[in-house]
């Protein structure tokens with residue numbers, strides 16, 4: 470179903486020098502040799518590193534990795550604009566290192582022994598396993614505390630309350646978000662932990678979410694995974710190879726509004742609990758009616774193969790796929806990039822599990838909101854009987870970073 474987690478360092482020094490480029494980066498690369506034991510592998514060399522720099526942030530159209538650690542942060546009540554910029558600069562530097570397989574700063578065992586190490590150390594000796602770190606700005610960042618009120622994109626409009634929402638404020642919102650994805654869970658957790666450590670005194674974690682088993686494929690090369698309901702999830706997702714569709718539906722374009730967001734994307738995060746026990750007591754044909762696809766092959770109802778075109782007329786009017794389909798939503802499409810989660814059992818012995826839904830788009834008002842309005846409420850999506858939306862967040866993810874810049878640099882220019 471998914472890539473095998475790589476626990477062995479596989480990055481060649483030559484490849485790393487090439488990836489980082491520049492003299493400063495050469496010095497940084499030398500740190501790799503000092504802090505991680507790298508093993509050359511001519512076959513897979515470089516395959517465990519996702520390029521950090523680019524027009525767009527990594528972690529959006531990057532082939533979805535298998536593991537997630539997502540966190541949101543609130544700025545301290547006394548934090549000032551300069552501290553926010555300093556935090557973003559430090560996060561950029563640390564993330565450049567971590568995604569290349571390096572320790573943060575002077576390392577976990579190579580710095581001043583009389584001081585706490587710059588890096589917490591649990592990724593020492595591990596490959597980055599395609600680690601990507603993606604940053605977003607929440608609606609509250611633009612409330613005036615940092616002189617950013619007039620830089621708020623109109624696309625970053627607060628999400629409406631949808632019928633049936635059971636949102637909890639302690640797992641919703643946040644001034645900043647960080648999505649860390651890797652094929653190694655320890656690497657993803659290490660990334661968030663170290664960014665949280667760097668933030669200390671300026672920002673603190675508001676909530677965080679672990680995810681496993683990506684629930685969407687984002688490229689045609691990936692097999693479609695199954696979600697916790699046992700269905701293939703991501704079949705009709707946008708795919709990275711279709712760059713025209715990415716420009717139309719995912720990336721903010723020149724003229725969309727705030728110039729600093731051009732090349733960026735808007736992220737909607739929803740923690741959606743699945744009512745697993747009732748679902749597991751539901752007959753197979755009913756499960757398939759509810760979704761609108763067959764469970765085995767993932768084919769649309771009435772068709773035989775997964776990627777056959779959906780004939781909406783053959784689907785139940787309340788099926789999830791029919792209601793979420795672009796033909797029912799003025800052509801709206803989103804890039805889904807979510808993960809399954811389980812957080813053990815609740816106090817009634819029920820599995821606390823579901824989908825941590827992540828979707829990137831060019832304008833949430835006409836994309837996520839339009840689709841979710843079609844789905845929400847008891848008389849709409851038949852899947853709602855088995856779901857509860859308990860957490861929510863909306864973030865403006867700025868464009869990619871160029872060498873020498875920090876995340877969101879154009880926002881503060």
Ligand SMILES: C=CC1=C(C)c2cc3[nH]c(cc4nc(cc5[nH]c(cc1n2)c(C)c5CCC(=O)O)C(CCC(=O)O)=C4C)c(C)c3C=C
Pocket residue numbers: 696698700701702703704705706739741742743760762779789790793794795803823824826837840841844856
């Ligand atoms: C508002 C957007 C969506 C939410 C929230 C959502 C929740 C959700 N979805 C599944 C399972 C499946 N979804 C599938 C397709 C699908 N879902 C959305 C949007 C939301 N889903 C879209 C746009 C689509 C594609 C529709 C189409 O064009 O055909 C599928 C079918 C396979 C696939 O194409 O991905 C499944 C299965 C769950 C379990 C869930 C909440 C927990």
Ligand SMILES: [Fe+2]
Pocket residue numbers: 789793
């Ligand atoms: Fe869906």
